[in-house]
Amino acid sequence: MLAWLCAPLVNAAALPDFTELVEETSPAVVNISTVSRSEQSLSTPFGQFEFHGPQGEDVPEIFRHFFRDMPQFREGPRKAPRSLGSGFIISSDGYILTNHHVIKDAEEVLVRLNDRRELQAEVIGSDERTDVALLRIDARDLPVVKKGRSADLKVGEWVLAIGSPFGFDHSVTAGIVSATERALANETYVPFIQTDVAINPGNSGGPLFNLEGEVVGINSQIYTRSGGFMGLSFAIPIDVAMDVADQLKNQGFVQRGWLGVIIQEVNRDLAESFGLKKPAGALVAKVLPGSPAQSGGLQEGDVILKLNGKSVELSSDLPPLVGRIKPGQTARLEVMRSGRREVVELVIGTMPDEEQQASRTADKPAETGRLGLVVAPLDPTLKDKWAISSGVMVQQVMEGAGLQAGLVRGDVITMLNGQRIETVEQFEQVASSLPEGRSVPLRIVRRGSPLFIALKIE
Template identity: 55%
Template sequence: MKARNHRGVAILAALLLLGTAAVAQAQLPDFTGLVESASPAVVNISTKQNAPARGAAAQIPELEGLPPIFREFFEHGIPGVPGQGAPGQQREAQSLGSGFIISPDGYVLTNNHVVADADEIIVRLPDRSELEAELVGADPRTDVALIKVKGEGLPTVRLGDSSALKVGEWVLAIGSPFGFDHTVTAGIVSATGRNLPSESYVPFIQTDVAINPGNSGGPLFNLQGEVIGINSQIFTRSGGFMGLSFAIPIDVAMDVSDQLRTEGRVSRGWLGVVIQEVNRDLAESFGLDRPAGALVAQVLDGGPAAKGGLRVGDVILSVNGESINMSADLPHLIGSIKPGSKVRLGIVRDGDRETLDIAVGTLPEEGEEVVAGVDRAEKSSNRLGVKVSELTAEQKRSLDLPGGVVITEVQSGPAAMIGLRAGDVITHLNNQAIDSASTFGRVAEGLPKNRSVSMRVLRQGRASFITFKLAE
């Protein structure tokens, strides 16, 4: 009787396990149909450029940094590998990447870094046929490039809406990592609107999809088989995938592509300000409820912000009603606005909320920085532990400042602890403009204790706000 009961329990347990497995399998996505329909429009991209000959190890990025015992074999050359030669000779450097066809007549999207400086671009289709491509245009700021091959009736991808993407959603990448054509990897969206230190104009899609060298420029699909991003970067300490990959939203990429196709270049909105993050201490100093927004550290003379009345010390909290949580949100929001258009900024000024309507300008091709020249003059001391002098007329003119003081000596005290240096120019202290050494001394003597105090400092032409607290 007991044996029969044990068999019954075992059978029931097995059925439950099978049922659980079946439910789990039913919940996982099936990518086979997506891959079959989307793969024909995904291409491999290789480029060639003339470059001085190097050892074979230099042609293989994955070998860089290997110990000499591993590098020695490759430095002597690999039989059958083209492009090797003695120093001074020319070789053809090859770069591998991915791309995808967006129109039947042969327009292809990829990354700028895949085709940059190429003398020849070759697109290989899934049927292994190869077509030579021409560069229509490229935009280094977003790392997007548009190339064109001759063809008719070519397979194309379906484009999605990257703004509708949600964190946790399944996504899939197709590309050529390490030259392995049409490799498929899948994962989920880890974050959206991610800002990277090296990129100001792209709100990246972060995923945990396995991306490696050669995936660059390839498409990122949603479960509907629509392209919602271009795989562009990874975060790595080893040179390979570590679980953090980043894709350019397709909405951004197509805006760039359309401008490259019609205008040959990309125009972006521009305010003409230098901004910085608002941390907890700065938020307290400027009377904000929480750290948020973009603090205006510098307003460029003659720029759109200066003409529109934006001031140093203003905190930008919204653009056309869209909140600015991190300062890095501002550049790509303004950059996406057509130059000449009016933009409404929600700001905090002197603790009060206001709105400004500003005509957006065009982002210059190359920014210019003003570098300060510092001369020593009469010194004055104060409780911060610095000696300062007033700016000369020439310094005010070169820095385009109405006033301020320059630090001539940093002594022991609060100034040294917060990293101030001789040559730094102080223009604001505790939200008050500093027009002279006497004003600086008066404001410094009246600083509150045990509360965050802000100071605007100009160093080598770059302005930023710093905060500190004076102890009892």
């Protein structure tokens, strides 16, 4: 009986006490507002915030009153301050980190300090790809955050966020690290920290602290279907953010490494077709013309397994690794090529603003009964449109290996079993010599997008 009564006390004692941490760190956390042409709804990083509850019902009067009194909701578009997000001071002479989307398109940026002072901030620089912005205010002897190492974070570790959700300054929420180096759609250069810390509009740009009171990330995004917090929050690692901030401060822009390939995930069937024991790596679906990858001898069909000794388990692991390498440095890639492990060394380039493309030619139509396909020479207009140098077009898909592999009419076959396809005759020759009962890689271009699929003749 006594043990049962003591159990809750033991568990409670094991939970962290955040009070001292909050007292020490909150003075360096700021609220950020912008001045621009405001609308009648609040623009947030999660979309337009409107006056409705989750089921469309009216919001309680206290919240309607709170938002209605805020300047951004008065009638008519006019210049007015909008409370958009948070930030934190990284140097006593006024440098502040926040998100790019918090200050994007702002005519004026205002920073409200913990002591209630409001100061106009200068945007030193901003990087959309990593969603990091560096500001500076004219002030001295400011409180600053302690910077930690996001690389040292462990899943299950306690973390704490301070920010201004919905304009409620210095709100504190806590949770644990759910995952590290999480890749998100369209966010290829940031290995996000995933947490279950409650984050809402207004928290964006605010700090994520570990239990030592060190900043380990910048709260940036949430996954939501309702517009509010659903248990999935994502922070930019402080290691990434500080590298970006240093470049913005020193040169006003960010340079990141560029390989010049289009990659895809390796599934179980593709792993078998490429001679891998398990699905792993980043499969090179396309090498861009004039890219460092092309100059260094990387080939379509290569599976990149390691970069400078670091394993590439998922295709999403590769872009952040490449992006962190300084342009001009030599990179060592371990690849699986034609069933053998090889090493490719190449010089990393600078990420261009626009990627270039290239093209070439083909010839006559025929039926490949073994695969259940009717193929024809590639239309020259598609070569230019989709930047395809060679290949054959699928005109018809019948019963057979092609249908089972998921081929559809209009696909362009550019490589089969490691051999580049130049003509219809060559395609027939390669198809006739394919082994039975084993998956082989097939590279196609579908509506302009390169893709590898596994083809198996039963």
